[in-house]
Each structure stands twice: as C-alpha cells, then as structure tokens.
Amino acid sequence: xxxxxxxxxxxxxxxxxxxxxxxxxxxxxxxxxxxxxxxxxxxxxxxxxxxxxxx
Amino acid sequence: xxxxxxxxxxxxxxxxxxxxxxxxxxxxxxxxxxxxxxxxxxxxxxxxxxxxxxxxxxxxxxxxxxxxxxxxxxxxxxxxxxxxxxxxxxxxxxxxxxxxxxxxxxxxxxxxxxxxxxxxxxxxxxxxxxxxxxxxxxxxxxxxxxxxxxxxxxxxxxxxxxxxxxxxxxxxxxxxxxxxxxxxxxxxxxxxxxxxxxxxxxxxxxxxxxxxxxxxxxxxxxxxxxxxxxxxxxxxxxxxxxxxxx
Numbered sequence: 652x653x654x655x656x657x658x659x660x661x662x663x664x665x666x667x668x669x670x671x672x673x674x675x676x677x678x679x680x681x682x683x684x685x686x687x688x689x690x691x692x693x694x695x696x697x698x699x700x701x702x703x704x705x706x
Numbered sequence: 707x708x709x710x711x712x713x714x715x716x717x718x719x720x721x722x723x724x725x726x727x728x729x730x731x732x733x734x735x736x737x738x739x740x741x742x743x744x745x746x747x748x749x750x751x752x753x754x755x756x757x758x759x760x761x762x763x764x765x766x767x768x769x770x771x772x773x774x775x776x777x778x779x780x781x782x783x784x785x786x787x788x789x790x791x792x793x794x795x796x797x798x799x800x801x802x803x804x805x806x807x808x809x810x811x812x813x814x815x816x817x818x819x820x821x822x823x824x825x826x827x828x829x830x831x832x833x834x835x836x837x838x839x840x841x842x843x844x845x846x847x848x849x850x851x852x853x854x855x856x857x858x859x860x861x862x863x864x865x866x867x868x869x870x871x872x873x874x875x876x877x878x879x880x881x882x883x884x885x886x887x888x889x890x891x892x893x894x895x896x897x898x899x900x901x902x903x904x905x906x907x908x909x910x911x912x913x914x915x916x917x918x919x920x921x922x923x924x925x926x927x928x929x930x931x932x933x934x935x936x937x938x939x940x941x942x943x944x945x946x947x948x949x950x951x952x
Contacts, residue, residue, distance in 0.1 A: 652745060655755040657820040664816040668762045671809050672918065675802060679925045686932035693939040698946075700939065 713790045715931045722928045729924065733917040740914040743907035750904065759817040761908055764892070765915035766810035770838060771873055772919065773803020777845070778870040781863035791927070793859030794934075796866065797849050798926035802919060804842035810835060822886055830879035831887035834872055841869040855934060 654661050693699075740761070750757035777799050783792025814832070815825040826832065845862050852858035875882075880889045892898045898905055 653755070654758075655749070657754065657756050660816045660820050661755060661758050664759045664762060664813045667812050667816075668766075668809055671805050675805050675922055678801075679922055679929060682929045683925065683932070686929055686936055689936040690932060690939070693936065693943065696943065698939045698943045700935070 715790060715794070715934075718791060719928060719931055722924050726921065726925060726928075729917065729921040733914060733921050736910065736914040736917055740907065740910035743910050747907045748903050753821055756817060756820050757904060759813055760904075761911045762915075763810060763813040763817055764908060765912040766806045766813060767835065768912060769915055769919050770803055770807030770810050770835065771876060772916070773799050773806060774838060774842070774866070774870065774873060776923075777803065777866045778873075781866040784859050784863040785867075793855065793863070794927050794930045795923075796859065796862060797855075798923055798930050800842055800845050800849065800862075802922050802926060804839060804846060806915075806919065807835065807839040807842060811839060818886075827886050829885040829887055830883040831876065831885050834876045834879050838869075838872055838876060841865075841872065845869075855937075 744758060744761040747758065747761075749755045777796045780789075780792045780796035780799070783789035784796065811832075814835075818827075819825050845865055848862050848865060849858050852861060877890075879885060880887055891900050892905070892908070900908065
C-alpha cells in the first residue's frame with residue numbers, strides 16, 4: 652500500500668486513534684476490576700446492601 | 707420488558723453483563739471489515755492517500771457530538787424525571803465523548819497540515835469543536851469536584867443543557883460562516899457528495915466507532931453503578947463503626 656508523500660501524517664493519525672481507543676478500553680477494564688475488588692473487600696467485612704441480606 | 711424497567715440499576719447490570727460480550731464481538735468484527743475497506747479504498751483525486759484520515763476523523767467528530775447529545779438527553783432525565791440511571795449515563799458518557807472529540811481535533815490537525823498547509827486555524831468549525839472539548843473537560847471536572855453524586859448530577863445536567871447550544875453551531879458553522887473547513891459532504895440535503903468507493907468504508911468505520919462508543923458506554927455505566935454501590939457500602943460501614951455514634 653503506497654501512502655504517498657504524506658504517509659507520516661496518515662500513520663500518526665491512525666497511531667493516535669489506536670492509542671486513544673486502547674487507553675479508553677484499559678481505563679474502563681481497570682476501573683471495573685477496582686470496583687469489583689472494593690465490593691468484594693466490603694462484603695468480606697460483612698458490609699452488604701439490605702436487598703442482598705434479605706435475598 | 708418495558709424500557710422503563712431498565713431504570714432499575716440491578717436489572718441494568720444483569721443486562722449489561724449479558725450484552726457486553728456480544729457488543730465486543732460485533733464491534734470487533736465491524737472494525738475488521740471497516741479497516742479492510744479503509745485500507746483498500748482508492749486515493750482521492752485531489753487529496754491522495756490523506757483521505758484515509760477521514761475514516762477516523764469524521765466518525766470521531768460525529769461521536770464527539772453524539773456524546774454531548776446523549777448527555778443532554780440524560781440531563782433532561784436527571785432534571786425533569788429524576789431517572790435513576792440518567793446521571794449514571796451522563797457521567798459515563800463524558801470521558802468517552804471527550805476522547806472522541808480529542809481524536810477529532812488531533813486527526814483534523816494531522817489532515818489539515820498537508821491539505822491546508824496549517825495544523826490549525828481559528829475558523830468557526832475548528833473553534834466550536836475545541837469549545838466542545840473544553841466543555842467536556844469542564845463537565846468531567848464538575849463531576850469530580852462535587853462529592854455527592856446527586857448534587858453533582860444536577861449541576862452537570864444544567865451545564866450540559868447550556869452547552870448543547872454548541873451542537874447546532876458545530877453542525878452549521880460551515881454554512882453560517884466562511885470557513886477553511888469544508889461544508890458537510892455526507893449528512894446533507896440531496897444526499898452524500900462522496901463517491902461510493904470512499905463513502906462505504908467511511909460508513910462502515912462510522913458504524914464500528916458507534917458500536918465502540920456504545921460498548922464503552924455500557925461498560926462505563928456498569929462501573930459507575932458499582933462505584934455508587936461501593937460508596938453506599940462505605941458510608942454504611944462508617945456509620946456502624948465503633949465511635950460513629952450510630
């Protein structure tokens with residue numbers, strides 16, 4: 652594939668797009684793990700929601 | 707099941723857990739097709755291969771605006787109907803919308819330099835999109851500044867609805883003012899003015915980006931619901947701790 656005389660601009664644009672998307676996905680995945688960990692720690696200490704106690 | 711039933715956070719979590727693997731799979735498949743079509747799309751007769759930047763720039767621009775529109779609908783849900791998931795949806799959309807607006811600005815600059823001879827001009831389209839990005843940062847800062855989520859939601863909802871005025875300005879800035887940025891060539895009266903060999907990859911990439919936005923948004927909403935549960939449990943723990951007076 653020949654990207655012509657402005658290949659650097661095209662490659663940098665796609666690289667930035669990939670970085671932003673990977674950063675977004677990484678942030679959301681890590682945040683999910685952190686919230687799950689926090690919930691598990693609280694439940695291990697016996698702190699649960701009322702709806703879960705009655706269930 | 708009625709749509710209103712999804713307002714229950716527990717039910718939303720169950721649905722999100724079921725839907726996310728499918729969304730991830732479909733998004734990935736659409737991106738593979740979109741990138742294949744984008745890679746094999748012909749060069750533009752004037753812009754050469756730089757037209758390939760359009761396949762990420764235009765969807766990013768659409769989604770930057772879509773994110774704010776989604777937040778505006780959620781803001782109405784917060785202020786008018788006090789919908790349980792409305793402020794969760796608004797808060798989760800802000801960083802994703804900001805990321806796509808940032809991507810729009812960066813890829814636009816990288817496209818502008820070889821085509822216009824400059825990375826940036828203060829024309830109406832570029833400036834109004836920069837304002838959109840700054841407003842996203844403002845809303846994110848507001849969410850982080852106010853500790854009580856319901857108070858933060860109301861303040862952010864008002865700011866979001868005021869900021870929604872910028873959306874029609876972005877859309878029609880190229881018609882209302884004399885701008886270096888080109889007028890609309892896809893969403894316009896009379897249909898797209900792009901040839902099908904470039905339009906089809908663009909639409910496929912736009913579909914992939916939109917699915918990516920929705921997937922990330924559902925995942926971020928799930929995180930926000932869990933964060934609020936953690937906050938509630940920590941408050942309960944603090945109230946029942948010895949010496950708390952409870």
